[in-house]
Amino acid sequence: MRQSDSPVVEKALDPQWAWAAYDPDEQRPWNLARAGHLYRRAAFGAIWRQLQQALDDGPQRTVDKLLRPQADVGAFNELHDEQETASGGSIDGLRAWWLRRMIQTPHPLLEKMTLFWHSHFAVNGAEVKETRLMRTHVQLLRAHALESFRTLLDGVSRDPAMLIWLGGDANRKARPNDCLVRPLMDAFTVGPDRYTQEDVREAARAFTGWFVLRGGLRYIPREHDAGVKCILGQRGNFASQDVIRILLEQRATAETVVRKLYRGLISESQEPAGELIAPLVESFAKNYDISSVVETMLRSNLFFSPIAYRQRVKSPVEYALGIVRALGGMVSTTQLAQDLAQLGQILYAPPTVKGWSGGRHWINSVTLIRRHNLAFDLLRGDGPYADKLNPLRAAADHGHSEPASVAQFVLELFLQGDLESEESDTLRPTTLAADSSGGLDVAVRRFAHAVITLPEFHLA
């Protein structure tokens, strides 16, 4: 699918067409490429069986399954919560267990959205220090990741981890603390230039009385400023929940979140026009139902158009898990968490209050080499990841044993046929047959490494 060779690009500017449900036709068939695209955005990649099932199910049924999986997600998460807790009290353990959960979850969209909110409501565990609070913070994000943004925002504004990270853990009447309120307005809701310094000061007064003491949230009524405040044009004896209500009443809040979801699910290569996202903003502002706006995006014509196709740079987590998931394996996530840190993504430790910048910022001359090295380590069959991932074994599981057939399988599994012509010359299936040094197993590992270090595989 190429952006330039499709008339769909122009149509995509029409909001009505853009957000209507995608219905495959001759020009826009439901194929392996689009199934792979859906699993890259709504999950962390797919194994071959899932891609084949998606082809049988069609796009809308596949989205149904991603949004509402039949498996008992609650039981899965409960078990993982227990194991996460049992592994001890370190933040490294939390990182390893979250990556494992992302790989194994029967509801990958939920984890994808939890990761999305982890960057939106960025909290750095190195500042919080208490592992328990960070575990609770991400559990909060997970519990509401596809539910109500209203509830999520309310929860986050009372989350001890968030308050400690932002320095908002003591809000005294005599000295209102704007450490929470400023990012609440600037990064989490209405966005920059849509509030004044006076709004910040007044909203900080509304949050007085809240403290984090001994790792728990406490409200001390005598420390609350009960006077009249004026916030974003509204006057009253406001408390913290009133600030949340007022912020959610602003259309700008809905627009901020929808734009961010657009970057996460549709495209980060260009900002959407206001009129294009207007229907979603209007709808989201009414009920702040995250699931609804995510569903509209994933089902849309726009999502399956060249405007969206491979228009995002994979984050390190997406890049690595795309390899692990595709091969249906499980690796040392303790080691993986360390390697992802080298690529610029440390879970439980987004760099700033605005989370990870993402996009082109993920790629530079250093991180690109480190991505190649990580891909090599994952596939080499020994070293830190041992022989947990084996592309030849994955091919054999699906009946491919001849070199050319194995190579074709690897290309379709990882790239779903997206290969520029000059690369296809060097990565023809016959290349594998010719590379016999070290046996077929080694040749397939080399071939797969060449495939997953292509530019296409770095794009989601």
Place this chain on the structure above:
Amino acid sequence: MYRTNVSRVCVCSKPLVRLLFLYAVVAPISAGAQALPPATQWLPADALITLELSSPAPLLELLTGQPMTDAVTALPLYKEQASNPEFVEFVNIVKYLEMTLDTDWRTGLRKLTGGGITLAIYPEDTVVLIVDVEDELMLLRLHETLLMFASSEAKKDGRSDPVVARPHPDVTVWTFDGQEAHTIIGKRFILSNRLEGLNAVLEHRAANGGATLASNARFQAARRAAPKDAIATFLVNLKPLMKLPDLAQVLDGSRENPLAALAFSGLFEAVRDADWLSAGLSVEQNTLTLRASVDGVAVDPASSVGFSRPKAAGGGAFPNLPVPRRIAALSFYRDLHQFYAAKDELFPERTSGLIFFENMMGIFFSGRDLTNEVLAEAQPEIRFVAAAQKFDPDKGTPRVKLPAFAMVLRLREAERFREVVEEAWQKLVGLVNFTRGQQALQGLTIDRFFQGQTKFTMAYFSTSEIEDKTALEMRFNLRPALAMPGEYVIISSTDDLARDLIDVLDREGQRPVKPLAKTDSLVEIEGRQLATILQANRETLIAGDMVEKGNTREQSEAEIGMLLTLVEFVDNVKLSLGSRGSLSQALLSLKLRLP
């Protein structure tokens, strides 16, 4: 030439014919065979590491005897594995070999190794193994069977026959995979992972290969140092190994890490200067004992690195303290004053870090000079203990259960210095509380109790406001305590261990113990208590293993189960380090727990 013909027939003919032929040709050869020289006379002199197992019988008796067999087969893990298809296949192969060789596996193993085993490792990853058997015919039959296995397995998989026999001037050299090479000469089986390795042995056998290992002076010196009653000797040529960057880095670690230098004092220096390392293994009932020594220059007690060498005759580390539920205990002879006084010489690159450390200690010890006014107050006697904890459900049980641990020092002038230590301790608790208080976190509550005549200080995190006390955070493993019975200072992670140590030291005071002469370090580990604490943290270990290795829960349960099983087999491990004359010595004993 004669054997070459034999091999050609063997590889090509049917199994039965091959066996009959072997019987026919081997009998006269065996009858006429002469005694072979020691294996080391056939090995090249430049071996880096040599292992000689001259009398395998006692070791085999311990590892394959009835008590060990009973212990292994009684294990739940063994019973689980008994139905595993791979294990069943292995058992079937053993049974087949027993039938083919007309013996049981224990007798077979004894007869096939009875003459001794010699293993030598050479540069460029070349390994040579020489096994002298008691029963030559059994060896030939086993070899023949293995050749048949390899050929038939390859045939089954559609591969060409991997067994190749190459003629050598007077023997036949076989290979299974084109890389390893082996041959049989009388009662001797010789194997190398490279053809060059085997050729070198054959050259030395023919006396054309130059100096042999047996004639090497360094090898002879190392061998003389091995205990006379050893059933196995382990000899390492250290000089070439010292050139390995990884090893050199480890040995240099003592120059960069003061704690490593303190703990492994003298050991690194001895190895760094040594030509060889020699170790001898002896077996007595259920106990394996390894005595190792190196020929490095003896450390002068007065030198900068001599802080672990006793100054007076009969001096040394004291025996370990026998507290209840003990997991591990360490005892050191270390003159802390001498050590720290030489810090600039020992760690010239760590000056700024050590200055920071000294400044911190100045806060705790109210400006006293760390070297002369603090460390000089301690006798060169340091003992550590780790013991399993008993948790009171009313106070709470942590989810991850750590052992309690403690350090015991002896003061030179306890009456004068006791208050200084108490003050430093209370400052430390205060600092912890202040730092946690800055983060609005709970601090430690200080309390004082008596144990016998000894008043001691302890601090604890209160659990009175916690409703669910069954899975507390890790910090609730700590109830730090300071006790000073008599001349001693006990710094313990829990008050319970401090109480136990007060009692033990009280008994020691009534029946004084003598230091262990010529021993500067002593480490003991109790297998049963270690298994108990691992078992108590089984869930944590499994969870950690799952994410550490990418295992399924079942795989991790099996791995942790295996670890627990192995630990349960250990009754006690004891390691002591010291010196005898110019030799630095180590003694490691492993007592197994068998029914």
